[in-house]
Amino acid sequence: MVEGILVEGLIYSVLALGVFISFRILDFADLTVEGSFPAGAAAGAVVASTLNLSPSLLVKALAVPAGLLAGFLAGGVAGLVTAEVYHRLKTPPLLAGIVTMTGFYSINLRILGGKPNLPLIANNPMLNLAHSLLGGLVPQEWSLLAACALVCLVLFGLLDLFFHTEIGIAMGALGDNENAVIQAGIQPNRLRTLGLVLANALPGLSGAMAAAYQGFADVNLGQGVVAAGLATVMLGELIIHSQFISLQLARVFLGSILFRALMYAARSWGYVAGITPNDLRLLTSLLIIISVSLSRLGRKRR
């Protein structure tokens, strides 16, 4: 049970990192995630399972990295579309996201070969690799957890480094005060495009991992992920107050694990209070409301 919560928490924390970048760093209310997450799931599942069937050992060995990359890129393309719609047509962020998310529903169906669902039960290279990562030294569940932790650790290191570079600092300033970025002689739209690509590539990667973990890619996987991601980011912000980007990134992982733990608790023991799995979405939105209220209260007191 603990492994399950941690694994799910880590997989979905990658999604929440994307939501953190769009909503918090770029100050861009991006709904694209509802399209980029399943796009990553579909692309990752299709690429990994197809390559895995190749007779060539070399190609077969590439199945997992190629699958993860495909998820990352598919999400990034969705982010690029949103950025282009937003910049070229000057629509509000919400509309740009809705347009992409809606269009990607059909694109995702095409990626899945016209079917709404692609089962990976017999052909799931990512999950197999994760299970065998620590080669029988530990139980499979712990090996899976180690694999997820490894991915998250690498992502944390890279993102932390990125937000300490000139480009990363400029991206942080963009969501804060676009004028300060313009005054520095930086093209703000290009920078925002890069941010939105990243903010959706990460959910795409998360989608590829989630599909492998669940054993199927589904076109409806994206429903409610923006709210879940936001709740995760806000939970993290409640636990750790910090202006430092390293801690801001780290708390996304903590928030995600906490969020999955709360959802697990609601699923497992919620019946005591009459809560069914049907109520989980309601709990997510209540969680957001509570988080926002608490942070407002905290701000007033300061």
Add this chain to the structure above:
Amino acid sequence: MIRVENIVVSFDLGGGQEHRVLDDLSLAVQQGQTVSIIGSNGAGKSTLLNAIAGTVPLRAGRIYLDGKEMTSWPEWERAMYVGRVRQDPMAGTAGEMTVLDNLALASRKGPRRFRIATPARFVREMEEKLSNLGMGLESRLHENVSRLSGGQRQALTLFMAVLSQPTVLLLDEHTAALDPANAEMIDALTRRFIEEYQLTALIVTHDMKRALREASRVVMMHEGQIIADLSGDEKKNMDVAGLVQLFKTARGEDYTEDRDLLI
């Protein structure tokens, strides 16, 4: 140097009528010159700076910087050469980022690279430069800019604007939102930076005394046009009463209503 040639900025009033905020205005400012721009509300002072910075579209005319035409450049491209400080201390800085990160942003103009923005060498350099300002900013490098006072924030904005040594510095009522003590301090800092970095500067102000004190040339605007341009001995021998008289003559009868705005 900066050269503005016959620029027109206007907006439509409907029915084929237009209001000209800048009406066929030309101005050339030499390298290293400091120019005060005065005039009543609505004279077009700020619009002139906005036109140079690229935040308002021109109906006609051209703008040159060091002989290069930049009329069609977007704002961010002009910002490579044009530094700008506005009245609002919040306008030029990212409030939810640290002083250090803001300085890293402003230290160089142009596209960014995948390179650590604030290496130890940069931190030491900034500490030294900030301690020279005497604002106590050097001990607050790791604090968010939003925690600074209005005066400190404007001092930082000004420092950020000159840090990359712009070809021209635009100051738009940049002390107007501050209390007198802070305004005086920012004025002193402005003088110092202009001298230290040999800047070309355009200063928009309502305050005639300040306009005469801070610049070697005074330009008076009215209804989108330049109605007086004083430099050299002519400017040296000028006082506030003289400016008011000049304004009266140039503008004619209906002067009285604006008297309070000018002094």
